[in-house]
Amino acid sequence: MTDLDLSALWVTVQLATTTVIVLLLIGTPLAWWLAHTRSRIRPIIEALVALPIVLPPTVLGFYLLITLGPYGPFGRVAQVSLAFTFTGLVIASVFYSMPFVIQPLQGAFEAVGKAPLEAAWSLRASKLDAFLTVVSPIALRGYISAIVLGFAHTIGEFGVVLMVGGSIPGQTRVLSTTIFEHVEAMEYGQAHAIAAILLTFSFLVLLAVYVVNRRFPIHVS
Amino acid sequence: MSHLRARFDLPLSTFRLNVNLDVPISGITAIFGPSGSGKTTLLRCLAGLERAPQGFMQFGEEVWQDESRGRCLPLYERPIGYVFQEPRLFPHYDVRSNLLYGYKRISIEARRVAPEQVIEILGIGHLLDRRIHKLSGGEQQRVAIGRALLTSPKLLLLDEPLASLDLQRKQEVLPFIRQLHEHLRIPVLYVSHGLTEILQLADRVILMKEGHVVGTGLLNEVFTTLHFRGQLGLHRIGAILNARVIHHDLQYGLTQLDFNNHALFVPIQSVPVGQALRVHIFSNDVSLVLAQTVVPTSILNILKATVVEVREIDQSSVDVVLDIGTPLVASITRKSLMLLGLKLGQLVFAHIKTVALNEEFVE
Known part of the structure; x- marks a missing residue:
């Protein structure tokens, strides 16, 4: 691998890590709300969260480019363009990978239900305390799935990255776009190496998710 | 003797809970009535798990809910112990950690019930290091009762704690409930539709029918003088x-x-x-x-x-x-x-x- 490829690997890991952290922070309350609300707008929010699964990445990328660019609503207010920057890329990834974090968390919270929470309250645990010490550990598998899938899906994105981030070495060039550049330049050997890395990584990640789900059942009775 | 005053009016899917209670609370008070008469909902209202829009609730001197002043303490700020129909133990902790979960969360001055005491009364000393899923139903329910007691509650709410147990397991838990009251002097509100349990345990009863309280008082007075006692199967008492x-x-x-x-x-x-x-x-x-x-x-x-x-x-x-x-x-x-x-x-x-x-x- 060349230095350029290594820097792309580094940018990729940074991007995926940051995206997953941001998604856990905003995804936990959102998934909790979705799991327990009786609000009528719930299906609307669920559809919006799931949208990136079916939307062509270029569509999402296009809208984000316009929004984050110098003449978009964000750019005008903040007097700064986030298009073709790492921050812009993180924002785009958060939207793009959102369903892969929210959905496992929501499923886990629904499975946990209200019963352990009420039990914790009856034992003097405040809402946050009860969530951290009782709900999250019981929902642990949901968290593992969310982290792994969110990380892997961010690494696999291409269309959105190209639209919003371009492919600026050291800043916004990630592994998936690097493959594209190598192929464009007819450097098939280097493209092969990175493709193999991504293929192996993706397979191992999914394997891990399935093994974890099967091997460590949490006994709730 | 503490007094319990409560007013709740809460529409539910099939009926309306409409309760106006003013009763002395001492010993074991059974909330008795047929299935679906609102017993559990009443208990959840008392605990603050359901919130009646115009509700009011006072235990002794403490007002826990007064909606006319917009006040409703959450369950975790009420000195209540609550045992649910299912044990609801935390599966990621062992028995010891389950028992001490609430104990660790109250101030040292507020600890009037000692772990050794509860472990002895409930006979769970040999279970302390076990995982939850290795316990029988009766053992789980005893741990759940112990866990609630260790928050040193001023009022213990039991929601049919024996409902999920077979007859033998029931007999395993029943004596403990009587004993824990005799040893610890914590007033108990006990929801049940099982007459046998109530005749063995209760000192007082709150009788419920279709969301209303239809009788309160000492067990013997209520069960012998009630007009519809035949309907409840009490006619031989x-x-x-x-x-x-x-x-x-x-x-x-x-x-x-x-x-x-x-x-x-x-x-x-x-x-x-x-x-x-x-x-x-x-x-x-x-x-x-x-x-x-x-x-x-x-x-x-x-x-x-x-x-x-x-x-x-x-x-x-x-x-x-x-x-x-x-x-x-x-x-x-x-x-x-x-x-x-x-x-x-x-x-x-x-x-x-x-x-x-x-x-x-x-x-």
Whole structure:
């Protein structure tokens, strides 16, 4: 691998890590709300969260480019363009990978239900305390799935990255776009190496998710 | 004795919970009624898990909910222990950590119940290092009760804690509930639709029907004087008395009990003198005599009583409610009533053929 490829690997890991952290922070309350609300707008929010699964990445990328660019609503207010920057890329990834974090968390919270929470309250645990010490550990598998899938899906994105981030070495060039550049330049050997890395990584990640789900059942009775 | 005052009006899917309670709380108070009469919802309202829009609730001096002032303490700020129908133990902790979960969350000054004490009363010392899923249903429920007790609650709410257990497991947990009250003096509100449990445990009852409270008071008074007691399957109850052991007569194999200065005799019991014993009297076992008999009789238990009420039961029989310091019901024939010429306020002698211990009134 060349230095350029290594820097792309580094940018990729940074991007995926940051995206997953941001998604856990905003995804936990959102998934909790979705799991327990009786609000009528719930299906609307669920559809919006799931949208990136079916939307062509270029569509999402296009809208984000316009929004984050110098003449978009964000750019005008903040007097700064986030298009073709790492921050812009993180924002785009958060939207793009959102369903892969929210959905496992929501499923886990629904499975946990209200019963352990009420039990914790009856034992003097405040809402946050009860969530951290009782709900999250019981929902642990949901968290593992969310982290792994969110990380892997961010690494696999291409269309959105190209639209919003371009492919600026050291800043916004990630592994998936690097493959594209190598192929464009007819450097098939280097493209092969990175493709193999991504293929192996993706397979191992999914394997891990399935093994974890099967091997460590949490006994709730 | 603490007082509980509560007003809740809450529309539910099939009925409306509409409750206005003002009752003394001491000992074990059973909330009794058929399934779907709103018992659990009432308990959840008392705990703050359901919030009635115009609700009010006061326990002793403390107001926990007063919606006219926009006040409603969340459950975790109320000194309540709550045991649910299912044990709801935390699966990621062992028994010890489950027990100490609440204990660690109250201030040291507030700790009036010690872990060793609870572990001993509930007999769970050998389980402390076990994982939750390795426990039987009865063991899980005992740990759940212990966990609630260790928050040193001022009021313990039990929502049919025996409902999910089979008969044998029930008998495993039941004595502990009685004991824990005797040892720790924490008032208990106990939701149940099982008459047997209530007759063994309760000192007082709150009777519920279709979302309303239809009777409150001491167990014996409510169950003997209630108009619709036939519907509840209580028609055979003559009295449920908390008597005290006075003397053991080894020669004749009898234990003498005292209830309100009345002497009662039962087959000899392995209960120490001075200790309380709950006895049941069937209304069919009570017969009435107008004067203190001079003719010898085989009946040992003869109580002086006043006629309070006569209630028609069917074509041939009536229930006579007597006052012996608490109500006692005698089921006699209509013909006997006529022959005796019983009037309200009349003095009679109740002859009780057998005094039963932990007998089943329910067929």
